[in-house]
Amino acid sequence: MLTKLELKELASFMLQDTLYVSLYLDVDPKNNLKKDEWYKYFKKASRDVLSRMTDDDRLRVQPDIDLIDKYLKKQSETLQRGLAIFSNHTMDFWKVYHTALPFTNQLVIEHDPYIKPAAAMLDLYQRYLVLLVRGSRARVLIADLGQIEELSIVISPRPEPDKDRDGNWGDFGKIRAEKQKEQAQKQLYKEIRTFIEKMQRVEGIKRIIIGGTESHRRTFAETLPDALKNRVVGEFAVEYNASPKEILKVCTPIMKDAEYRFERKALDELFNQGGGGDGSVIGLSDVLDQLQQGNIRKLYVMQNMVVSGMVCNNCGALTPERERKCPYCDGDMRKVNHMLDLAIQKAIDQDARIDMLEEAPRLVKAGGIGALLRY
Ligand SMILES: [Zn+2]
Known part of the structure; x- marks a missing residue:
């Protein structure tokens, strides 16, 4: 998966007297009406680009083109929707990224890896942390405009409440059960907060969407520190056991709305200042x-x-x-x-x-x- 960390690494190459081949492909079956149309694009684009180069440069990048060709021929079964390849055999450099969203087909040969489409992919398609809360349970998903992935189910430890010796619920038992429930909830919220902070740190996912019944959402939101509360871009109601596909459907308008708001805000900031x-x-x-x-x-x-x-x-x-x-x-x-x-x-x-x-x-x-x- 393409990540912020990887992108920073790609961007760190100095301009040198060496050539990188960068290839972006739309391998989405829906966009390739004829089978492997993307492969035909690569063959034609590489022929065109090479024909415009000097003999020297052509000799330098031909091995990279051959490597990519070999890789593409083997790959047609394991592809997702987008594919990015960076190659420079003289630097012993080879990177492949599969992405869940298609790229525009593009072959670029320059003195450094051509990363603009990859940067655009990460920033344009902001990822959102989707939290589905219910009492002392929560589901955690990552979504963007197009796909959703369930990460893990966070369930806080919730010990069975003790019954008194008669095996009946006494008043005391009820109070204790309530307390344990409350504690389990607190524990869950703490775990989720830690998790959110980790996702921010590692992957730069900063936007949060909360789902659940109104009262569960409210209880959860109240426990968030202000710094995280400000990251919540929307809330939605959905069955706790809804499928990821259903959740994505409800979240998509929330994400679109957030993107639009952030873009307007960015431009106002830019032009007003x-x-x-x-x-x-x-x-x-x-x-x-x-x-x-x-x-x-x-x-x-x-x-x-x-x-x-x-x-x-x-x-x-x-x-x-x-x-x-x-x-x-x-x-x-x-x-x-x-x-x-x-x-x-x-x-x-x-x-x-x-x-x-x-x-x-x-x-x-x-x-x-x-x-x-x-x-
Ligand atoms: Zn200078």
């Missing part, structure tokens, strides 16, 4: 400038936009297209086609957050890229 204030910058030139200074806190990039630019062969600085030498070290510069991707990688290297936006005409007009600054 921009234009005069020093909280944000908009447009390629200013963003790259701030990136060079390590001053990006959060980068916003339009998905599906391709912008070209320059990269310095000497210091790795990124600039918009220019004729002159590197403004930072006077080194020679070369043109790259996927500038936004390089900006994303650099931002990830600086521990900035990335947000890929889908619908933002204002940002498209401004060049497809903007950022919130650290200082």
Whole structure:
């Protein structure tokens, strides 16, 4: 599974005099009307790309193309819906990711792994922690717009209540049973809180949806600390034993609504702070400038936009297209086609957050890229 940790690793490659082949495929059977249409795409795209390269470069990447070809021929049975492969045999580098959502078919050969679609996948399709609570039990699921997975069932230890010696429930026994029930519930909530914190830390899942009857949801929500309460983006009522598929159906509108709200909020933040204030910058030139200074806190990039630019062969600085030498070290510069991707990688290297936006005409007009600054 593609994770935040992996992405950070991919983004850490320096631009070197070596070539990476990055392949993204839509292997979803629903989108491939003829069987293995994605394989035909790969064959054609690799022929096209290779034919545009110099003889030297072609010789360098042919072994990677062959490796991928060999892998694809074996794989058609085990595929999910999306497939990403990164290969550089001279660096002994080979990574394969299967994803639950399809990619747009794309073959890119550059000096570093092309990660924009993968970053978009992780950020666009935010994952949600879905908690179904009932008394001292809870089910935990992870969902995004398209799939849901049941993780584990958390059941708190709940000892059988003691009966008194006659075998009858005395008043005392009833009170004790109530107390034990309460304790079991508290224990459960504590376990869930620990679990939520772990999911945030490891996988960056920050959004929570709570399901159950109204009273169970209320009891549970009351026990959450404020920091976690703020992460709850919605609640829903569903039978405790509902199937994951049914749960996803109820959660989907909640997730869509949350995505929309977060996207609006992001853009307001970007544009209200921009234009005069020093909280944000908009447009390629200013963003790259701030990136060079390590001053990006959060980068916003339009998905599906391709912008070209320059990269310095000497210091790795990124600039918009220019004729002159590197403004930072006077080194020679070369043109790259996927500038936004390089900006994303650099931002990830600086521990900035990335947000890929889908619908933002204002940002498209401004060049497809903007950022919130650290200082
Ligand atoms: Zn330079």
